[in-house]
Every structure is written in C-alpha cells, then in structure tokens.
Amino acid sequence: MSMAASTDTQLQASAAKPDTHAPPPRRPRSFPWAPYLLSAPGLALFAVLLLVPLAMTFLLSLNSFSFYGGIENVWQLGNYAEIIADDYFHEVFLRTFRIAAVVTILCAVFGAPEAYILRRMKSPWRGLCLLIVLGPLLISVVSRTLGWALLFGSTGLVNQGLMALGLIATPIEFMYTETGVIIALTHVLVPFMVLSVWASLQRLDPQVENAALSLGAGPLTVMRRVVLPQIVPGILSGSIIVFALAASAFATPAIIGGRRLKVAATLAYDEFLNTLNWPLGATVAVLLLIANIVIIVGCNRLVERRYKQVFE
Amino acid sequence: MTYLVLDQLTKRFANWTAVDRVSLTVEKGELISLLGPSGCGKTTTLQMIAGFLDADGGRVMLDGQDLLAKKPNERGLGIVFQSYALFPHMTAAENVAFGLEMRKIARADRDRMVADALKLVGLEQYGDRHPRRMSGGQQQRVALARALVIKPSLLLLDEPLSNLDAKMREEMQIELRRIQRTVGTTMILVTHDQSEAMALSDRVVVMNKGRVQQVASPQEAYDRPANAFVANFLGRTNLLPGMVGSGAAGTVITVADSVWPVSQPVPPGPGALAVRPEKIGFVDAGGLSGTVLARVFQGTQWLFEIETAAGRVMVIRQHDGSPLPAERERVTIGWRPQDMAVMPADPEADLSAREAA
C-alpha cells in the first residue's frame, strides 16, 4: 500500500512538472435550456392570450375614430401626437405616477416593518394578524370606499369627532382629493407589500440578527442595516406590484378621486366607454404600459444590481 | 474580582430542559471553557448570557449588574456564533466593520482596525469577498474577526475554531490568549476539542445533560475528575475490573494476572482500577500481559489496543522513534501506582455522575 502510494506521489510530481502551464482541457458548456423550459408554459400562455390582445390593442391605438364613422382602419400616429402635444394628458400621467410613487413609498414604509413585526409575534397571534392584514382585500372596492366615505367624508366619523373635539372648524377634505386617493390606495395595496415581504422574511436566519444585536446595534439599526438589505427581494416584489397596481388602478381613483382627479386608468376608461374613442383609449393604455415597464424594469435592474449579493 | 455570575440559570424548551440550574462564577480576565458532549446545553447557556434566549429561571450578573434586565444590544458582549451568523449581504470587511460603526469609530480608524483584524485571522486579501463566496473556515475566521475587533470586555466563543486546520487553530489560540492577556478580556469558550480547552483555559466547566459536572483547572479536572463522567469525558480512561484484597504490603488490587498496591481507603471486594492510556508503558515483567490488537498512528503518538485477560486496554506512546511493539506481538504493560485510581465497582457510573452535579 505504502509502496503504491509513494510511487503515486512520484508520478504525480513528475507528471505535473512538464505541463505546469498547459491549460487543462476545457469542458464545453451546453446551452442552458433549463430556464427556458421552466418558463415555457407561462410564455406559451402569455404569448397566445396576452400578446395577441395587447398587439390588437396596439394596432387599435394606430386607428382613428370619429363619432359617426366609428373606428377607422387607417394606420397613423395621430393619437400619440395628440397625447404628446396636449398638456391635459401630461397632467393626468404626471398625477398617475405621482400617486403611484407616493403609494408605493407609503406601502413600503409601513408594510415592511409590519411584516417584520408580524414575524416576531407569537404563534396564534401571528396567523390571526396576518389574516387581518389580508382583510382589505376581502371586501369589494365598492364597500371599502363606502367605509372610507363614512369615516372620512365631510360628515364622516373622523371629521365629526374632530369637530366635536374642537380640533378643526371645517371638515378635512378627504373625498375627491389626492390625499384621499393616496390613503385609500395605500389601504388596499399595503397587504401586497406585507405578504411579499413576509415571503422573503421566511428565509432570514434569526441568529444573524442576534449577531448584529451583540455588536451593539439597536433594534432600528438591525432592521435598517441587517434585515432590510436581506429582504430587498421581497420589498422589490411588493413595490412592483403596488406601483403597477396603483398606476393602473381604476376603481379607487374613480370613486374617491371622482372625475376631477383623473388618472390614466380613468382616462382610458372614459375613452373606452363614454366616448367610444377606443383608439385614443388604447393609446393611453399603451403609453401607460410602456411607462410602467420602463419605470419598473429600470428600478428592478437598479435594485438587483445594488443588492446583487442578496439576489444570487 | 468576580466579573460574571451565573446563578441557577435554567432553560426549558417545551418539555426539554436544555440547561438545568447552571451556576458559575467567572473572574475578570479569566478564560473559561465550557466542555461537554454534543447537545449538553453549551450553546444554550451562551445564548442566554448574550440575551438571545430568555432564561426560564436564574440570574446572570455582570460586574454587579443584572444582565437579564438589559437588552441584548446593550450588553456589550462579543460573540462568535457556532453557525457563524455572518451578514450575507456584506463583504468580509463590512462584516468586521459593523460593530465598529455601531460604536461610531471614525472612518479612518475603522478601516485600519478592520484591516488589522482581517490580517490577524489571515484574511487580508479577502476583505471584499462576500460570505457566500468563502470557504467554511474563511467564514469562521470572519466571524472571529468580527467579534474580536470590537475588543469586548466579555467574549463568548461558540466553537470558534472548529473548521480550522491545526496550524491556523494554534495561531488563533495564541492570538486569543494574547488578547486575553493584553486587553484583559474575559472569555467563555465553548469547544469540543479537549486539548484546546486544556491548553487555553484557566478553568474548565464540564457539562452534561444541561448540568455542570465539575468546575476546575484543566489539570485538576484531568487528574482528579469529580466523577466517572468527567473522567471519561476528559480523555480516554481504561477502567479495569479487579478484586480488592489485603496482601502482605497492605491493600492491593488484583487485575487478571497482575497485582497493584492501593493507597486509597477502598473496601475489599470487587473494584475498578482507572488508569489513563498515556500513563501506561511497555515493561519487561511485573505487569498485565496481553496481545497487541491494533496500533494506530496519530501523528505525534501511537495508539495501541491491547487485549488482556481484564479486557481491552488502550495505551498511548509518543512517536519519538523508540522501538514499539508490532501488531499481534505479546507484551506486558505496567504503570506507576500513583498514576492509577481505584474505586468500588459501580455498574451505573454514568447515572451517579449525573446525580453528583
């Protein structure tokens, strides 16, 4: 045995010498099919059921419309030109993304800590509270906003209470204001943030937080420096959902904001249903989609690069 | 000067008592090792001191103050976790710097201290690598550097060197010892490596099933174990059955074909003779005879297993070039009477050991 071993050593040493700098044979890498196969079902479904309708919508946006003639099969960019030239549309789009951005930030600021707090709760409470968080999603937007109106309307409980206490003289405007839309949207969308942060919190090793504590970090610092960076994927997912939903939300802005606070979705709705000017509505939708994708993919890429470590 | 006091510290998980009324007093600047079989509650004890687990009973006093009342981040301890618990999203250097940032050390000082700490653990070139891209031992060293760099007055080390090779391990041991001496850090070290515990610690605490078995200096615990559990746990011991009786020169114990004088007062009748393998030598005559069953090379020493009429006996001889018997050779083994201990036969040695705590 030991003889064999020593000869082996010798062989090894002498064999290694000559080709010290010869590169080892490279192994050819086969094309990575796996990710494509994995996403194939989804891609097929989307290609047929989403891309075709979206393409139809895009083509629609190139058509023209007149009240008596209806949709005319001409191909032109007039609708785009109209939107780009008209500052009414600029205002609507700007408002849309302003609201979406503020809502996203609010949801992240309140939703992420809530998910973290939930995770640290004891067993029966945790499930219960998680359920409560899902609550807003369970009632239809109509009754939800009804609740808001009853609470925050000029004659609502909050305003009446505040006035009774003498804190305010006139009711605080909530209905038909941007603030109202933002609060109501935050209310509906924050569960998405909580759930998605929750999903990524599950992976965290509690000992890592302990390590930070032991190094003298206060609870807030632990959250900011240790927990937060690790749950970036969750916050990102939540933000993307919230932003996209807020930017394309229809019901809440329509009911709480009313017609004077138009956003892109209510604008498209109007064009589609009230004036039947589908080409213009489709143009609004296409522009909204493009703007959304640019913003979201941009942020996604930025965040994934910034937190590369966490995403591997 | 008493620095850290554990008083009847207890932890129960559901119906499982992981730590059972552990009491211990640690002097300032002392290095204490916690020793014990896997699952005996060492990590749990440290986690309670650090404040990550709530104690179910007992107190912890640090420097006269009740530690359990403080939040973990205010206890100011340094900890090396058994599972490392590195921040996965930070580089090695950022991991090490974290504690310093918390202490608001100026940027320049911090960078220097981080570089020093990484150098200390031999990772000066790995500062900007993330934990996921490091080997097990490298991660462990980052964890060590992270705890050392903040120069805590109390340092809890949970198997800090388990993934390091002997060379690195020894260097780290020397470093720990140096820090303990120069900075005056009090350290509690959990280790499964007895020679590490022996070499490093001022005192060792031997635990079993959540209870403290013995607290003593290494040599004392080794040479005068409080009970059979400690004797067995700290290095190997041969326990040979024999018969205690009275010979011409006083009390003697007869083990198979050999007779040994007994100096302790032991009642006559069945007894057991305990002798550590490294105290046994090969003699020409006047000892226990047997056959070499196996000889195993262990680096600096050889381990022999000898089949005798009193059972298998383990013998350790230094690998110092002196001639040693081969396998299947017939030999006679012997030891000096003062190196052996005689106790009455006790079939339930382990059980009694638990009760003794």
Place this chain on the structure above:
Amino acid sequence: MTYLVLDQLTKRFANWTAVDRVSLTVEKGELISLLGPSGCGKTTTLQMIAGFLDADGGRVMLDGQDLLAKKPNERGLGIVFQSYALFPHMTAAENVAFGLEMRKIARADRDRMVADALKLVGLEQYGDRHPRRMSGGQQQRVALARALVIKPSLLLLDEPLSNLDAKMREEMQIELRRIQRTVGTTMILVTHDQSEAMALSDRVVVMNKGRVQQVASPQEAYDRPANAFVANFLGRTNLLPGMVGSGAAGTVITVADSVWPVSQPVPPGPGALAVRPEKIGFVDAGGLSGTVLARVFQGTQWLFEIETAAGRVMVIRQHDGSPLPAERERVTIGWRPQDMAVMPADPEADLSAREAA
C-alpha cells in the same frame, strides 16, 4: 482496483482559481483524506465530484465512466456537507429517511434503517425533532446519518465531525472505519484535524492553494514530507539553522553548541536541521542547551517551548507521570540522528514548496 480518477480537475471562480489541475487515483474501498489549510479548495473539489459545481476543466471517472456527464442525482454518492444542508422542514428521522425513500425502500425496512442510523450517531431519541431545534453537533450527526444510511459506494465527507466532542468523534471514526471495511465503501474525507486524518486514512492528500502537494500514506507524509509545506502543515517541525561541515566521523552539522552527524549528502555551508518536537527528549548532556520558556498542558501531553542559542525549539513530552522540567529551568535537549533531516538553508522555504507542486 482503480475506482475513482480525478484528472486535471480545475475550478475557477471569476479570477480566482480555487482548484488547480488536481489529479488523484483512488482505489475501491480506500479511505482518502484531503488535508490542507482553510480555503485551499477541498470543498470545491468535493462539490465538483458530486456535481454541484461545474468543473472548468479536467475529468472525473468513476468505475470507468465519465462522472461529469451524469446528473448529480444519478451519481449515487453519499455526501456530508460542511454546512450540514439539512432539510429544515423535515424532522431528523425524515431527513435520514429521504435517501431511502428515493431508493424506494419499503416502509418497514426504511423505518428500521432510519432508527439504526440515528442510533449509530447517538440520536435515537431525537428522531422527530426539526433541525432548528437541535444543537450544532446534533445537526451534524443527522447529516452524517443521512449520508451513511443509504450505504453509498462512494462517500464524500466534508468535515463531518468538526462539531463533535472527542468521545463522539472517536466513536464516529470507528464507525466510519467499520463501514469502510464491512460495506467496502470508498471514502473521501475532508478534515482539518490531522490526527483524524492520520488515524483514519489509507492515504492522505495534502493540498495548498488549490494544488496537490503530496499523496502518500499518513506515516510517510509525516515522516518523509515531499516539501517544506507538507512538513510544516503535518504537525509542528523545528527548523534549526546550522553549519554543515566535516568532522572526524564524517559530515556533521553544528547547531549552536551541539554537533550532529549527518547521513544524507548535503553540501557544506549553511544548512537547516529539521526535527519534530515529539522526537526531542531531555538529556543529561551532549545536546542543545536552553531554558524552558513555557510549558503548556495539552491533556495527554505537555508542550515545552525552549529558548536556545539556535532559536526557540518546541518539545512535546507525554504526560506519563515521569518528572519534567519546570518553567525557567535550564535543560539540555537531544534527539536521535535518524529522527532528524538536514537540508541546505533555504530562505524561501514556503515559496519553493509552492513551486514543487
């Protein structure tokens, strides 16, 4: 019978070569240890054999077949991961049963085998505990049981015993050896514990910086290291500077106040004398004189540091009760000429060690 062949296996991470043209031949039923400093590429090598990392170059043949072409789950290997990699959502028993389920073992057999495996690692009472609720050592033992229970023909063990105490460790070593003998399992063991490697393995592979330094039987690697790196890595060595010259009885080397006969052909001039600490004894005269700087108790042995005119010398003596010098005592040390090696002075020993590979 050649079983496993690694041929020029290479792995690069970005610009870092973690494993550099490693070649190795393993016989069926052999137990091979991978030894080397932390971060030298041991884990990476195992991961490539197992198929979790794609090799950047080279081949792996198992039983004559190209292993790299197979999917990991078809390779039929058993692995103990350095980080355990237990399934967190399964109990210990479920973890162990997993591999058996994959092999479609009938329920009753499976339960029995799982119980046996858990018993083997001393966790028979912990079957229905989840990993999160287990101590580090317990988790490691579950990982070991999980790999052993499927009785793989090739077993890769990445520091499988690093978190176990000496007793448990020894039991596990004996178990591994037994399984290797009875089942005929071929094993590749990564360990940082040299005595473990020495005790268990048929051959050791010493690695450094991704390259193989020596492949040999433990004793051979220890006694006849291929280069200074191996000599240094496998246990401690004293390297004493001296002057080679010719004396009355042939070539001699003079180290401070002592003179030693040299049997190897060494050119006269500055040289170095290498001798392992455990080969050095305390003699009355005719050796190197010095003062005891420190003596450290290490369980079965004592470590001395002696200050001599030729530098510090480490000496290991067995803790066998024989009288040993105290600190600050003046002593003379000596060794047998056949236990020492003489080499020409080489200021860049470490560098040359790298080049030698």
Place this chain on the structure above:
Amino acid sequence: MNRNGPLALIFHVLFLGFLLAPILIVCAVAFTSQGYLSLPTEGLSLRWFRAIGDNPEFIRAFKDSLLLGAVSSTLAILVAVPAALAIARHQFFGREAIQALFLSPLMVPHIVLGIAFLRFFTMIGLGGTFVGLVLSHVIIILPFALRLILAASTGMDRAVENAASSLGASSWTCFRRVTLPLILPGVASGWVLAFINSFDEVTMTVFIASPETTTLPVRLFLYIQDNIDPLVAAVSAVLIFLTVAAMLVLDRVYGLERLLVGKGRD
C-alpha cells in the same frame, strides 16, 4: 426569538386599526335597520342579511366566483412556480424581458384588457365561455403569484437541494420534496393573493362574463346600478365572515402557521 418592543406594538396596533377601520364600519352598516346606508343608530337588524337570501343569483354568482377563483389561481400557481424558479436562479438571455412580460398585466388598466379579451375571445370563439373567463383571470393574477414566489425563492440555500439530489432525488422529486416545501409560504401567499384578486375583479370581468356565469362582484356592480343599499355591506360582511371561518377550518385541518410560515420553523 426576539420580541417586539412597545413601539413596535403601538405601530402594529395602529396599522391594524388603519386596515380594519373601514371594514368594521362596513360591517356595522350591514346591521342597519334603515333602507339606506347609515350607521345603525336606532336598533340593529338582520334584514340586509335576509335580503341576500332573497337574491338567489347572488348565491349562484358567489359559487361561480369561488370556482373561478380556485381554478384560475391554481392554474396561475402551476405556471408561476417554474417561471419564478427560472427567473430567481438562472441568469439567461431574455430574463428581464420575460419578467416584464409576466408582470405586464398589472400595468394595463383592466378596462383595456377587458375590451381586448372580449374582441380576441369573440374572434377565436371563446366569447362568453367559462374557459375564456378562467384564461383571462389566469393572465391578470399570474403576476401576483409570480412576484411572491420570486420573493420566496431568491437567495434560497442551494446546498439543501444539492443534498437532496445527492441522495438520489430527481429534479422533480427534489422540487416536490425540498424546494416546494421551502418556498411554500411564498406559494401559499401567492395563491391567496391570486385568489383574492380573481375573486374581486370586476372592471375586466364585466366584459367577459356571460349571463350564464357571472361573478359576485359583477352581480354587485350591476345591483348597485341605480341604487346602493346596505345589501352591499351585508355581502361584504358575509364574505369576511366566510373567509375567517375558512381560515379557521384550514388552521384546524392543516395549520395556517405551517402554510404561511413553513414547517419546522419558529
């Protein structure tokens, strides 16, 4: 386990209060004895709950909604899980494009999708069918499922999966026995979100639903065409009650914690 400090608990209570306030108000309104929306000031009444029983089409629509939600969210999960795994752990050409495609339904106002689907389905003969309804819902809820599963599976410890395959598990078994249980909290919450969104969708469904299969929200939407009355609140209250009951049953049978938190964790 770390506990929450008092500040955290205050935050938590305020947060839940914020979420619950409008819901509680709505539930309270459901008990009014008045014929119109008002907080019950003079006496509670169950008349609006009885009114639900008088509207059998609500019950039918509720069943349709349940079926639609269950079928479409399950389909969405089946498609989303592999896609999420591909995106989470592979770097491949077109990854971002695929991700954007999967997310795009979130970004188009539902009215536009509704019209587009109606035109498309009419074209291919799926108009007014349940299949069409399911497919369109799968499309719009898939992003929710996908993003949540993505959040759960990025950064998952690969070593565990390696361990499984080393023990002989095929990719499928490895996924079923190891990966899936580990990302289960994400999958479960993804399903729940998808279900709720499908269950709640009205803007698009109005166009795709047929007289034979109409969902509850569409029914409600049509019901309130000329008059909102407390029936809407009563329906919401019943929905909330049913959800809580379903969750409790689920908790008993399977364990909510285990589903949303994962097995063997604390």
Place this chain on the structure above:
Amino acid sequence: QTGAQDKTLYVAAYGGSFEQTMRKDIIPAFEKATGVKVEYVAGNSTDNLAKLQAQKGNQQIDVVILDDGPMYQAVALNFCADLAKAPVYDQLYDLAKMPSGKAINFGAVGTGIVYNKAYFDENKIPAPTSWKDIEDPRYKKKLVVPPINNSYGLHALVMMARLNGGGETNIEPGFKEFKDKINPNVLAYEPSPGKMTELFQSNQAVIAVWGSGRAKALADTGFPATFTYPKEGGIVLGSAACQVAGSKNAAEAQKFIQHMLGVEAQTALAVNAGFGPVNKTVELPAEKQVGIPYGPEQVGKLLVVDWDTINKNREAWNKRWTREIER
C-alpha cells in the same frame, strides 16, 4: 313554432331594478307567448355599447337597450337594424320615435333636480324651483351633477346654455355658467347612480341634477329624497331599444321590442322601474303616477334636446368639459 322552441334571444340591458322588472314581469310573458328563451345580459349603457363595438361582425346580442344618447351613437355606428313595421308603433307618442327609424324609445324619464328634503327643512331652505337654484352658494360642495357624457349632465349643460341665451348650437354660455357659477358648488361630477345615492345617503350631497326614475328608486328606500321639475321645464330622457344589426334571431328580436311596447310591459315598467309609458293607451292608477312622466300633458311639458346637433359637437364638448370644467 317548433323552431322557436330552442332559440335563445340575448337581450342586453341595464342591471338593477330594471333587470328585476324585466325578469319578473316582461320576459316570462314573452317566453310564454313565443317559446323563445331569453338570456338577459346585464350591463349599463356604456358597457353594452362597448360590447357591441367589440363584437362587431360577430354579434352575440340580439336586442340592446340603451339610454337615448348612446342609442344615437349606436345607430350612427350602424349597430342597429331597421325596425319592422308593427301596429303597436301607431299607439306611441311622437317623442318615442327616434329619427333614424332604427331604434325606439320605450320609456321616458325626466331630468330635473333631486334634493334631500330633510336637510332643506332642517336648515329652512326653500325647495329649489329653478335650474338656476343650483348656483346658490348655500350648496357649496353639496351639489352633484353628472358629467356630460351622461345624459343628465348633458341636459344640465344644454339647459344652462339655453337659460343664458344660447342653446345646442351655441353652447358657450352653458360652459361659462358651469365654469363660473356652478363649479364651486359641485362636490363631484358623478355619473354612477349608485355612487350618487351613496353621496346622498352619507349626507355629503344634498342636491343634484338627476332623473325622475333614479330619484324614485332612492325615495323608495325610505330616504327623504324629493324630485322636482324646475319651472323652466324638465328634459325628457328616453330609454331606447333596437335590434342589433346582424342578429341571428332578427324576427324574434323585433317581436321582443314590440312586446316591450305593449300595454302590460309598459305598465310594469312604469310601476316598478319608474319609466314613463310611451304607449298612449296605458292607464295608470293615480297613486302610481307619482314621480313618473305620464300622460300627454305631463309628457308634453318636458323639453327635448336636439341630439343631432349635440352628437355632431359631442367630441369637442367632451374635450372642453374635461379640460375646463372637470379639472
């Protein structure tokens, strides 16, 4: 007759109380008489018009019922087929007939003012009598007007133009009035009837421009809402039906429309849904007449608007409205 047995007629019309009436009182009789099965596709006017446009060339709907404004549009876009001649058409008021001859108004409501009587009494405000009363500053943020893509809103705009010296052909004064005088009072431009009721019920709105039918529905819940025709006159708003062009069941569709114009159907619609009958031969008991435009003299008092002019300008008005008034 055997052939008709398994025929299904798709009728698209409003949801809500109208649907109830249709399902209870009108459809069963038709089914019994003809043996045709009727499927009711509920949806509001705009949704149903959109469905017609989406399914153009492959229509699934046979009969569509829309407000008169959208119906003009549907006719203009060629979604409607010519009405077949039938004796029942001779019994109708003139205002029932739409110029194109492709659609027919089967019921009429009037646009006027709705107010919360309890609030007015409590605050001792006299009941509104004129269109101009909605400019009263006491209603600051308490007035609701539907937008002009809704018939009620359009009526209000036209009315304001007429009162200030303009009219359909000169809409400028109407916009000016809205911009300067009405806008400050407006809480919301709310098209949805449901939302409108909610605003009343939660006391956020106390006065609105609205239709008689809607007001009746609101009052029927017990809410103290009162409807009034201003002294300048209410405006008639018709609900129209037409046979969808390309329908596979054209004959049955025509029969259905004729059925809706019959005396029983007209009575049921009047009593249960508040639609003023267009069939002269319908006679309502006095107590059922409340809130319904009924009889030649009441119906005659209602004003009509010129849809042809309006539709020509509608796009421009809409644009102007969203940019000037609703901003």
